[in-house]
Amino acid sequence: MPSQDQSPRNTSDNVDREIAHHIEALTEANIAQGMSPEEARHQALIEFGGREQVKQSVREVHTSAIAESIAFHLKAALRFLRKSPSFSLAVILTLALGIGANSAVFSAIDAIVLRPLPFPNGDRLVVLYQHDSKGRDANRFVAPVRLEDWNASTPPSSPSAATTSTTSPKHRALSPRKSLKFSSLLASLKRSESRPHSAANSLLLKSTGEDRTPFSSATPSGSDASMVIPMRSGKNST
């Protein structure tokens, strides 16, 4: 006889079958009253009314608990907001400013620190500036033309020069006679990235003012060419 239903999952199915049974029963009652079967069914369907509405309202019974409590809490919240508008305003302003400040700070950090530079091999970009040890030239910027001159004027470096420059990356005074081609410097930097302490990628190359061999064609006498490789270290290892 009675069989156990039911997981809530077939509630919809249950309702369908229930409704079907109800309509059949109505049809039979109509037939018993002398209607033709088609007429009886037709009348039963009319009498039952909107099946979908019935199903919908049964569904609502099963969902209403959550919906009702959400509505209740929302209403309570609105009432509270309206009851003390100044306090609400203060809270809203605090939240707005807090969220705004946080997102501003995060956007900055995201752009500066988290995101790789929008160039190929962005972690291998360097900043070059020059330094005059005698204080005659305050301009620390390296003009692009000068960089080209450096590259053109310096013969290909020996591997030893490159490795020497990377053994102590922080402040390595290059021997004046060492000439260093810019591209090979970069290559050596790339090698140095695997070294934990070169992580800062800061490399200062100096040539004393007396010796102008490497840079003489481009730099004014006594100026040092310094090279500082920024900050963005180890990106390509991730």
Next chain:
Amino acid sequence: MAPLEKTDLLQGTLDLLILKVVALGPVHGYGIAQRIRQISSDVLQVQQGSLYPALHRLEKRGWIAADWGESENNRQARFYRLSAKGRKQLVAEEETWNRLSQAVALILRTAE
């Protein structure tokens, strides 16, 4: 079968009527509607649109339980029966209803 004037049931009254009818023995939705109608001499007609939501609401509250079974004409139907919790609820609601209707009757008599 002439539909009588439909009497709106007070919210909550339908629950009481369903509990009372179901207390007579396992019965399916159609049977509940029929019995309410017959016992009230066609005064009360339960709309399907309120009957089935009410049945499921009561079932959800644990006042009635439902099982599939075979109806009198050998069809599968969902039979509702009263649970122990529902029996207590029925007693409480009957009391409430009696007090309410007596109070209303009292007012109607006294205010005449």
